[in-house]
Amino acid sequence: MILVTGGAGYIGSHVAVELMAQGDEVLILDNLCNSSRGALERIAQVTGRMPGFIYADIRNRRVLDTVFRDYPIDAVVHCAGLKAVGESVREPLRYYATNVGGSVTLCQAMADAGVMRLVFSSSATVYGDCTQMPIAETCPTGQPTNPYGQSKLMAEHVMRSMAASDPRWSVGLLRYFNPIGAHRSGQLGEMPSQTPNNLLPYLLQVANRERAVLRVFGTDYPTADGTGIRDYVHVLDLAEGHLRALDYLRQAPGVHVWNLGTGRGHSVLEVVSAFERVTGVTVPLSFESRRAGDVARCWADPSKAAQQLGWTARRDLECMLEDAWRWQCYLAAQVEAQGLFQLPNTGR
Ligand code: NAD
Ligand code: UD1
Numbered sequence: 001m002i003l004v005t006g007g008a009g010y011i012g013s014h015v016a017v018e019l020m021a022q023g024d025e026v027l028i029l030d031n032l033c034n035s036s037r038g039a040l041e042r043i044a045q046v047t048g049r050m051p052g053f054i055y056a057d058i059r060n061r062r063v064l065d066t067v068f069r070d071y072p073i074d075a076v077v078h079c080a081g082l083k084a085v086g087e088s089v090r091e092p093l094r095y096y097a098t099n100v101g102g103s104v105t106l107c108q109a110m111a112d113a114g115v116m117r118l119v120f121s122s123s124a125t126v127y128g129d130c131t132q133m134p135i136a137e138t139c140p141t142g143q144p145t146n147p148y149g150q151s152k153l154m155a156e157h158v159m160r161s162m163a164a165s166d167p168r169w170s171v172g173l174l175r176y177f178n179p180i181g182a183h184r185s186g187q188l189g190e191m192p193s194q195t196p197n198n199l200l201p202y203l204l205q206v207a208n209r210e211r212a213v214l215r216v217f218g219t220d221y222p223t224a225d226g227t228g229i230r231d232y233v234h235v236l237d238l239a240e241g242h243l244r245a246l247d248y249l250r251q252a253p254g255v256h257v258w259n260l261g262t263g264r265g266h267s268v269l270e271v272v273s274a275f276e277r278v279t280g281v282t283v284p285l286s287f288e289s290r291r292a293g294d295v296a297r298c299w300a301d302p303s304k305a306a307q308q309l310g311w312t313a314r315r316d317l318e319c320m321l322e323d324a325w326r327w328q329c330y331l332a333a334q335v336e337a338q339g340l341f342q343l344p345n346t347g348r
Contacts, residue, residue: 002027020051028040030054085148088148117170118171120174133265172248176260179233182326215288224267231261237314248308266317
């Protein structure tokens, strides 16, 4: 059985689906602070099975001990965390408490229970403003400019230290580039509870006429069309990377770092025009100055994951956008049909 913390969230729910599709038993532990029980029902819709679910906080050591005592857990995929950069600047302690403190508590409970295989949701943000492209795992980690990025880097340090002190650990640090897209069925995807900061969720809400205009942050970057370039990776490809990492870690003690990206960068304007091409929906734009903390270019060298894990992202940008739009349309139809929305934080 695999414990997926944060498994009701965007990435964790796709990891849960992929694990269940290959026949694994999945137990999700989530405090639903940025998700809802609706995600569990959607996982069941997609897979035909309900995952196990514990409504709990990763900072609650007592509950974690009970979970490890009561369930035959072989490994943990640790996706639970807070991820909004702006919020992390306003509430740094909450971010450190969850992303660092919560990870420490989880690892302590794992070690005491003798569960020593861990896959962690890290981020390309740990590379800071690395200018060498593509970014390989050997690039030094930088100085993330915000508490969110710092908390991810600190959690990585924690896991490195603990694995150095105890050879029973097998830890995979997965540095995600820019996950977008949704499950092919259109029934599972990202469900932002606040005004989105990231490009794709914002673009989808503009395309859905929930917001008037997509602001393009910066048109004077040293890139072909002046807008920022990122490595967008399909969330299902990303989820598959977790499965490969879990397999690899069976035979590989120590800490392993893998970039999960496609190795291809796309500018903001390329994303918008690909979206318009794929969906036939026009996205109104306004051109704004650069967003603080943004880098001009960021894309992965994913060759280590290819060599060691046999993992490569298979889905292209058009597929990511098509799948994301299918999910957005499904959500909109649900809202219209039911006249209600399952909000996060309600625990319902
Ligand atoms: P998400 O917010 O959709 O999912 C995170 C889940 O963790 C949510 O369901 C939330 O309720 C849960 N959670 C938060 N704090 C918790 C706590 N204290 N106890 C239990 N559950 C808790 O975010 P996501 O996009 O699925 O991201 C998953 C992980 O991947 C995060 O750690 C994030 O930092 C990391 N990451 C995400 C991205 C991205 O672009 N989405 C990029 C790089 C890294
Ligand atoms: C952001 C975070 C990063 C985090 C990642 C995943 C910042 C500075 N960085 O990365 O720490 O790990 O999300 O959660 O917030 N853009 C627009 N208009 C928008 C939104 C974005 O033009 O409304 C542009 C950005 O300037 C950037 C690109 O789109 O060039 C991608 O932005 P985004 O989706 O926010 O991801 P990152 O900036 O890579």
